Amino acid sequence: MKFAEIQGERFEAQPGSSGYCPVCGDSVIAKCGEHKAWHWAHRGVRNCDPWWEPETEWHRNWKNCFPAHWQEIIRKSEGGEKHIADVMTERGVVLEFQHSALRREERDAREAYYKNMVWVVDGIRRIRDRPHFFKSLGPGKIVAANPMTVGLSAKGSALVRDWGSSSVPVFFDFGDVAQPEDAMHFAKPILWALKPQSPPELAIFTPITKTSFCAFFAEGRPYETFDISAALQRLGLAPASPPPPPPPSNRDALREHFARALNARARRRF
Known part of the structure; x- marks a missing residue:
């Protein structure tokens, strides 16, 4: 601690x-x-505290993004059970930074205990997690453009399978430096936010900057959104141009002709 x-x-x-x-x-x-x-x-x-894990520099760096008096806050249940939350904001939101492996039963227990919480998960603890995630991201389905939202199949990513059923938001941290093989590149370090209880066949993700994540919980500022076009072009999924407007029908042309004639007659009268 x-x-x-x-x-x-x-x-x-x-x-x-x-x-x-x-x-x-x-x-x-x-x-x-x-x-x-x-x-x-x-x-x-x-x-x-059986939920406590040995801290790494990764843990400590994340904690230090927030005021010291928000860090390591003891939460006590009505039955007297006590646990130390990594960070708890002024609004009562618990942020848990998870580096080590976590059993499904303990994850569910923590989510039920804290209720109003989010996870930040170290996505580079296991060697294969990062490349498998971005490989799955390549053929991902674009769900929405603003904010950019992508659906991934969980089949190719153990990390997504491990956390896909979480009942609270999960943010994957893959480090601050993009790799050449990444399906998407952004100018700033980002987190990939997993929508809680996504469909088993399509986990829903949105990228947000790390700085806007911290600002959201520390100051209430909104998440930073991205220009979708450049990211989609890298995936070969550039958004289609809007269809041209249909040509005016003969009926529309006739209506416009009579309207012009009536306006001209009105001007001559006055």
Whole structure:
């Protein structure tokens, strides 16, 4: 965990420090090595929150996109169960950043516990997840142009199969640098937002920028949308030109002729 309590206040881990776990109240010690993010840990191997996972720099970087007093918020149920939310906004939305593998049963339990929440999933933890996702994106079906929305088959992507049935929004993070083989390229780092409970045969995704994701939850600003035309052209799916208007019928031409004649007569009268 990033924060422990020392004399009733929250502090980050520092070499040689000790404090108390904000969940169970037991003592914790600072772990400040060279290879992992500095953190607090219970003595021994004990962890009082079974949903907690070892933090990586990826976790810490995401948490630091939001104010410190939103990070590691304890949520307590009516029955006394306690869990630490990675981030909870002023509006009460929980953001969970998931790097490690997650069983379906635990995912469902967390979604039921927090209710008003979203996931941000590390899409490059497994070597094949990123290339398989973008390979599936190539033949994807364009569902809407504004905002850009694409339907993917889950058959070619284990990541989509793993998260496709989630009841809350899921945002896949594939890193900040586009790869040459990507089906789509954008000028800014993006997340791929999975619509909750998409149809099993067609998972629905919308790309949004990382900066607009953070601004949406931190400040309430809308997600940034994209120019659809360039992205569709890269897929060979450039939108069709609108059909030309139909030629006027003989009846329309006759009506216009009589209207002009009546207007001319009215002008001569006055």
